[in-house]
Amino acid sequence: MAQKLDLTEKELSCHLCCHIYEDPVLLPCHHSFCQECLQEYRESKKTLKCPVCKKPAPKGLPPANLQLQAMCDRFRQERRRSAERHETLCDLHKEKLKLFCLEDKEPVCVVCKEMKLHSTHNFRPLDEAATEYRVMLRSKLKPLQEKLNSFLKAKLICDQTAQHIKSQAQQTERHIKEEFQKLHQFLREEEKDSLSALKEEEEVKSQKTRNTISRINDQILHLSQIITSTYEELSSEDTAFLQKYKEIDDRTDYDVQDPEILSEVLIDTAKHLGNLKFRVWEKMKDMITYTPVILDSNTAHRRLALSNDLTSFVCQDEHRQIPENPERFDHHLWVLGSEGFSSGSHYWDVEVENCKEWALGVVTGAMQKGKTFFSGIWKCHYENILYGASSTGGPTDILKVRGSLRKIRVQLDWDEGKVLFYNLNNGRPLQTFSHKFTAPVFPYFCNQCKTYPLRILPKEISIAVPQECSAHELAFLATYSTA
Numbered sequence: 353m354a355q356k357l358d359l360t361e362k363e364l365s366c367h368l369c370c371h372i373y374e375d376p377v378l379l380p381c382h383h384s385f386c387q388e389c390l391q392e393y394r395e396s397k398k399t400l401k402c403p404v405c406k407k408p409a410p411k412g413l414p415p416a417n418l419q420l421q422a423m424c425d426r427f428r429q430e431r432r433r434s435a436e437r438h439e440t441l442c443d444l445h446k447e448k449l450k451l452f453c454l455e456d457k458e459p460v461c462v463v464c465k466e467m468k469l470h471s472t473h474n475f476r477p478l479d480e481a482a483t484e485y486r487v488m489l490r491s492k493l494k495p496l497q498e499k500l501n502s503f504l505k506a507k508l509i510c511d512q513t514a515q516h517i518k519s520q521a522q523q524t525e526r527h528i529k530e531e532f533q534k535l536h537q538f539l540r541e542e543e544k545d546s547l548s549a550l551k552e553e554e555e556v557k558s559q560k561t562r563n564t565i566s567r568i569n570d571q572i573l574h575l576s577q578i579i580t581s582t583y584e585e586l587s588s589e590d591t592a593f594l595q596k597y598k599e600i601d602d603r604t605d606y607d608v609q610d611p612e613i614l615s616e617v618l619i620d621t622a623k624h625l626g627n628l629k630f631r632v633w634e635k636m637k638d639m640i641t642y643t644p645v646i647l648d649s650n651t652a653h654r655r656l657a658l659s660n661d662l663t664s665f666v667c668q669d670e671h672r673q674i675p676e677n678p679e680r681f682d683h684h685l686w687v688l689g690s691e692g693f694s695s696g697s698h699y700w701d702v703e704v705e706n707c708k709e710w711a712l713g714v715v716t717g718a719m720q721k722g723k724t725f726f727s728g729i730w731k732c733h734y735e736n737i738l739y740g741a742s743s744t745g746g747p748t749d750i751l752k753v754r755g756s757l758r759k760i761r762v763q764l765d766w767d768e769g770k771v772l773f774y775n776l777n778n779g780r781p782l783q784t785f786s787h788k789f790t791a792p793v794f795p796y797f798c799n800q801c802k803t804y805p806l807r808i809l810p811k812e813i814s815i816a817v818p819q820e821c822s823a824h825e826l827a828f829l830a831t832y833s834t835a
Contacts, residue, residue, distance in 0.1 A: 364424050367404055368393055370493045373424045378417040381407045390414070452481035512675035527660050538639060542632050550624050557617045564612050571608060578603055634815050641810035645689040645700045645795045651679050652687035656799070662690070664807035667800050685798055688715070692792030697765045700795065701776055701809040705758040710734050710806055711798040714764055714771055716791045729796070730771040730785045732760060741773065741783035751782055759809065764793060 364372050368389035375387040383404045385393070393403050400409050440449050440459070447461035455473040464470055476484070585593060585600050647662040654671040658664070667685055674680075681687070704710050713731030730743045732751070739751040759776035766789050773782040799806035 359423065359427065361427070364420075364427055370490050370497055371487075372427065373417075373420055376417040376420045376424070377414040378420070379407075379409045379414050381405050381409070384417045384420055387413070387416075450478050451475045452478050454481075509676050513677065516675050534639070535636075538636065539632070542635065546624065546628070550619070553619060553624075557619065561614060561617055564614055568611055571611070575606070575608065578606055637813045637815060640813065642813055643700075643808050643810045644698065645808050646691070647797070647808070648679075648688050648690040650677060651681060653681045653685045655685060656687055658687070659805070663810075664805040665797070665799060666805045667802050669802070685800055687797055689795035689797075692794045693764060693766050694792045695766050697763070697767070699761055699763040701759055701761050701811075702797070703759050703807040703809055704734065705756070706804040707734070707799055707801040707806055708804075709800040711796075712760065712762060712806070713773075713796060714762070714793045715796045716789065716793055728787065730787070731796070732762075732773045732782060733798075739782075741785075743785050743787070749783065753782070762795065766793060 361372060366373050366376070366386045366389050367383070368385055371386070373384065373386055376384045377387050377390060378384050379402050381402050381404075383402050385403065390403075394400060397403075400411060401407065402409055441447060442449055442461035442464060445461050445463040447463055449459035449461055451460050451462065451465055452458070453460050453464075453470055453473050453475055456470075459478055460470065460475070465475060582600055582604055585596055588596075643661075643663045647658055647665065649658050649662060652658055652665065654674060655668055656665045657668050657672075665687060702712055704712075711731050711733035713729065715730075716728035728744050732739070732741045734740075734757070739753050739757060740748045741751055742748040753775065757775060757777070760782070761772075761774040761776045763772040763774065764770075765772075769786055769788045771785040771787070773784075774780065775782055797806055797808075
């Protein structure tokens with residue numbers, strides 16, 4: 353007796369049509385499909401990849417999966433035999449259910465067909481109706497399966513995103529610790545220098561004080577000796593006293609200056625403590641940079657490699673393994689600035705020296721990040737050994753530049769509706785665009801060079817303390833003094 357088949361109908365169903373396999377074929381990745389389904393999929397998708405795992409498959413018709421075909425045939429036979437063994441009788445007439453009422457959507461017997469209740473109804477043989485309705489239900493399963501697949505894909509993206517968030521957090525935490533380590537090291541060195549200066553002043557002034565004390569002690573000893581010996585001579589016999597009087601008198605005529613009064617030997621605490629934090633902060637400007645535009649790594653195309661401080665990037669051949677997100681550019685090799693501007697005047701300088709192909713400018717915030725549709729873009733670019741400038745819907749203007757552009761300034765005046773580009777090497781304007789902005793404007797950058805980075809330059813930091821009273825402060829003082 354043949355062994356019973358333990359596989360379910362779902363396990364024997366094609367991933368494309370959701371029906372039991374018809375003439376199944378086997379791909380190299382070991383996934384099987386109906387021959388007709390696979391051909392239709394390839395024609396509609398224009399691809400040879402496996403519909404399930406997306407692995408490439410060779411051209412031509414894959415080999416038949418004879419083992420799977422035999423299993424499907426056995427499954428169909430067993431299902432027919434099972435149906436014959438378990439024929440259900442009509443509850444009303446105790447006859448076999450051989451027909452299916454299309455109006456009432458239920459099996460009936462031949463006697464039921466003749467009843468007045470079904471006199472105007474249409475019927476199909478039971479096996480024919482079962483086949484037809486199975487096909488109908490399977491067709492309804494197909495969109496559900498597609499929806500399930502979309503949810504499974506969304507879940508996969510969410511899982512990848514969760515993992516990427518964790519990786520981003522760990523990487524960012526590492527960079528934060530590195531930056532604070534530099535600050536801590538700077539502060540430790542400043543503390544060491546400050547304490548060293550204090551110690552040096554203490555040593556110098558302590559030595560000066562010790563020297564003064566030593567001189568005073570010498571004078572005290574000498575004077576004490578004179579006084580003691582004189583008192584002894586005063587108490588001697590008259591003849592002896594008078595014989596030594598001249599010597600004693602000369603000794604008591606010792607001319608000594610008043611004790612030295614120490615001055616400017618106390619620690620200059622004001623020098624060490626006065627505006628200490630400000631002076632340290634002022635020194636920090638030599639190690640701290642401020643960049644007016646920071647790149648948004650979540651918008652960067654997968655082929656762009658950004659620096660740790662998010663101020664420069666190059667293009668690379670490999671795509672970074674990061675999850676899909678709607679903000680990321682998936683077509684253009686672009687990255688946006690992390691903040692948009694909705695008012696005021698702003699500028700940033702960009703180094704493009706040696707970059708073979710680049711573009712930079714601004715895009716309006718009304719556009720959908722990551723997509724190729726924008727409500728506005730204004731840019732300056734270098735391509736095919738030509739410098740150009742263009743805006744949305746307008747022609748490209750060829751820029752006449754002597755030599756090569758090394759640094760470019762982008763200036764945005766949102767309120768006045770102007771975008772200006774300057775050659776930073778000589779200060780000459782390159783191009784000016786006018787537009788009435790109504791939405792946030794984001795800086796954007798493109799670099800297709802794999803060797804030299806496109807870099808946003810830091811601004812020079814200056815610390816100025818006003819030495820004179822302002823007019824407002826003088827007016828306040830005048831009012832206060834008369835009050």
